[in-house]
Structures are given as C-alpha cells and as structure tokens.
Amino acid sequence: MSTHTDIAAEGWVARMPSGWRPYLLLARLDRPIGVWLLFLPGLWGILLAGAPAGQSAWLLALFAVGSVAMRAAGCVVNDLWDRDIDRQVARTAGRPLASGALRARHALVFLAVLLLAGLAVLLQLNRLAQGLGVASLLLVALYPLAKRVTWWPQLMMGFTFGFGAPMGYAAASGRIDAAWAALYGAAILWDLGFDTIYAHQDREDDALVGVKSTARLFAERTRPFLAACYAGAVALLALAGWLAGLSVWFYPALLLPGALLARQVVALDIDDPGLCLRLFRANREVGLAVGLAILIGRL
Numbered sequence: 001m002s003t004h005t006d007i008a009a010e011g012w013v014a015r016m017p018s019g020w021r022p023y024l025l026l027a028r029l030d031r032p033i034g035v036w037l038l039f040l041p042g043l044w045g046i047l048l049a050g051a052p053a054g055q056s057a058w059l060l061a062l063f064a065v066g067s068v069a070m071r072a073a074g075c076v077v078n079d080l081w082d083r084d085i086d087r088q089v090a091r092t093a094g095r096p097l098a099s100g101a102l103r104a105r106h107a108l109v110f111l112a113v114l115l116l117a118g119l120a121v122l123l124q125l126n127r128l129a130q131g132l133g134v135a136s137l138l139l140v141a142l143y144p145l146a147k148r149v150t151w152w153p154q155l156m157m158g159f160t161f162g163f164g165a166p167m168g169y170a171a172a173s174g175r176i177d178a179a180w181a182a183l184y185g186a187a188i189l190w191d192l193g194f195d196t197i198y199a200h201q202d203r204e205d206d207a208l209v210g211v212k213s214t215a216r217l218f219a220e221r222t223r224p225f226l227a228a229c230y231a232g233a234v235a236l237l238a239l240a241g242w243l244a245g246l247s248v249w250f251y252p253a254l255l256l257p258g259a260l261l262a263r264q265v266v267a268l269d270i271d272d273p274g275l276c277l278r279l280f281r282a283n284r285e286v287g288l289a290v291g292l293a294i295l296i297g298r299l
Contacts, residue, residue, distance in 0.1 A: 012030075022101040022102045023110055025095070025096050026075060026095070029072065034071045037283060038067040038161055039064055040288065041164040041165035042060075042167060043060065046060055047295055048169055048183055049169050049244075050244070051173065059125075059168065062124050066118055069117040070140070073140065076111045077140060078143070079095055079096070079098070080144075082098075082144055083095075085211060087099075090205060125171045126170070128174055128175070132167045140160060142156070147211045151214065152214060153213055154213060155188070155192050155214070157192070158189065158190075159188055161195075162190070163187075165183045165186070165187040166180050166183065179240050186234075186236035187233075189236065190283070196229070199214065203215045219270070223268055227262075230261040234258045241293075247298070250294065250296060253292065253296040256289045257293065261286055264282060
C-alpha cells in the first residue's frame with residue numbers, strides 16, 4: 001500500500017486550539033483547493049450571465065462563502081459514509097473520523113452548523129437559484145455512495161462539484177437556457193478529468209478494498225480518456241460562449257486554459273501520486289483562466 005497521505009496537521013492548523021484541529025481537518029480547511037474547485041464553476045456562471053458589475057460582485061462574494069461551507073459539508077458527508085473504507089486506505093487513514101479523533105455524532109453536529117451557513121447564503125439568491133441549490137443537496141448526499149455501485153464516481157463528482165456553474169448562471173440571469181446547459185456540461189467534463197487524476201493516488205488501495213473509480217477503469221488508458229474529457233470541456237466552453245453572445249476575443253483567450261489542460265495530459269504519470277496531486281491542484285489556475293477568458297469575452 002502507498003504511504004502517501006492527505007493528512008498533514010501542520011502550518012496554521014497546528015497553531016489552532018487542539019479541540020478545533022479535528023474539525024478543521026474534517027472540513028479540509030487546511031487544503032483550500034477543494035473550495036477553489038467548487039467556487040470556480042460558479043464564477044464562470046456568474047461572469048457568463050453578464051449581470052451588472054455590482055450584482056456580479058455581490059454574487060461572487062456569496063458564492064465564495066457558500067463554497068467554503070458546502071465544500072466542508074460535503075467532506076463531512078463523504079467521511080461519514082467512508083470512515084470504514086478510509087481506515088483501509090493509506091492516504092485517508094488519518095482522517096478524523098477514520099482515526100477516531102472525532103465521533104460520528106460530533107461530525108453530525110458540525111454538519112448541521114455548516115448546512116445552516118449554506119442556507120443563509122442560499123436565502124440571498126433568487127428563487128430559481130434557491131431551487132437549484134436545494135436540488136444539489138441530493139447530489140452531495142449520494143456522491144459518496146457512487147464508488148460502491150459504479151465505475152464512474154468521478155462523473156457523479158462532476159455533476160456535484162460542477163453544479164456551481166448552472167447555479168451561478170441562474171443566480172445572475174434568473175433563467176435556464178442553452179448556454180446554461182453547455183456551461184454545466186463543460187464543468188462536468190472538467191471535473192471528471194481532474195478527479196480521475198486525483199483518484200490515481202488511491203488506485204492500488206481502492207483495488208484492495210473494492211472501491212471503483214475511473215482511475216481503475218481506465219488505468220494505463222487514462223491519458224487518452226483525460227484528453228477526451230478536457231477537449232470536450234473546452235469545446236463546450238466555446239459553445240457556451242457563443243450561445244451567450246461573448247465577443248470574438250473569448251476564443252483566443254480560451255487557448256490559455258486549453259494549453260494548461262493539455263499540459264496536464266502530457267505530464268501525467270499515473271504511478272506518481274505526488275505528481276497526480278500537483279496536477280489536480282493545477283486546476284485552480286485552469287479555472288481562473290477560464291474565468292478570465294469569459295471576462296475578456298464580455299468586454
């Protein structure tokens with residue numbers, strides 16, 4: 001089994017009171033990349049809708065707070081479902097619920113607090129976005145189960161993490177249309193690609209405990225699969241921009257995130273878990289580059 005681990009209670013976490021640390025680690029607040037990857041599709045949706053600057057700024061602030069709360073809530077739900085599996089996987093054995101640092105009842109109270117924070121944000125949005133937000137809770141609850149019943153849990157993750165794109169678009173525009181659908185499709189394929197990279201960290205351990213993933217499904221064929229996911233994401237982003245009436249400058253600007261994604265495909269080594277984690281984290285820059293391209297297309 002790999003000795004690679006995602007638990008490193010150091011840095012600012014180590015300076016927090018000892019009673020707080022398990023909750024901070026449970027919420028993954030020591031690793032903000034998950035917050036970024038949940039927030040960025042919302043950024044795309046808000047910018048693509050082309051709302052006035054003041055409204056867009058307010059929505060971005062709300063989505064930033066909501067991303068912190070809901071990413072933490074998703075981690076709690078995931079770890080509650082997976083605590084028995086996590087004990088058998090080297091990378092996750094040190095997580096607070098798997099290690100016994102927290103009990104399930106503590107996690108449930110923490111989850112209730114996080115959901116209340118998410119609800120406070122949701123109530124600031126329009127009715128359409130509120131309805132979509134409530135619907136997303138089903139995805140958050142079911143995503144951790146996917147790995148038990150399908151080889152495609154990363155696709156379920158794409159539907160869940162990518163949901164910020166249609167929510168952001170609906171919050172800023174008050175409508176659902178073809179651009180909304182194309183943007184959601186792009187977010188799903190992007191998430192499917194980078195979460196497959198992430199899953200390669202656990203491929204051997206997952207095989208031992210019977211957990212399914214697209215990393216195990218495609219294995220040595222991951223590079224062409226990743227290229228197809230990322231090419232599809234870029235194509236759907238271009239379509240979303242055309243449907244939303246972005247200027248011609250959007251398309252050359254889209255070359256930057258396209259190049260960053262192509263670099264991940266070329267650099268991928270599925271047998272190097274540290275590299276897989278670095279490539280996964282590099283998607284923050286990809287998401288920001290997509291947001292910049294949309295902004296340029298709105299000028």
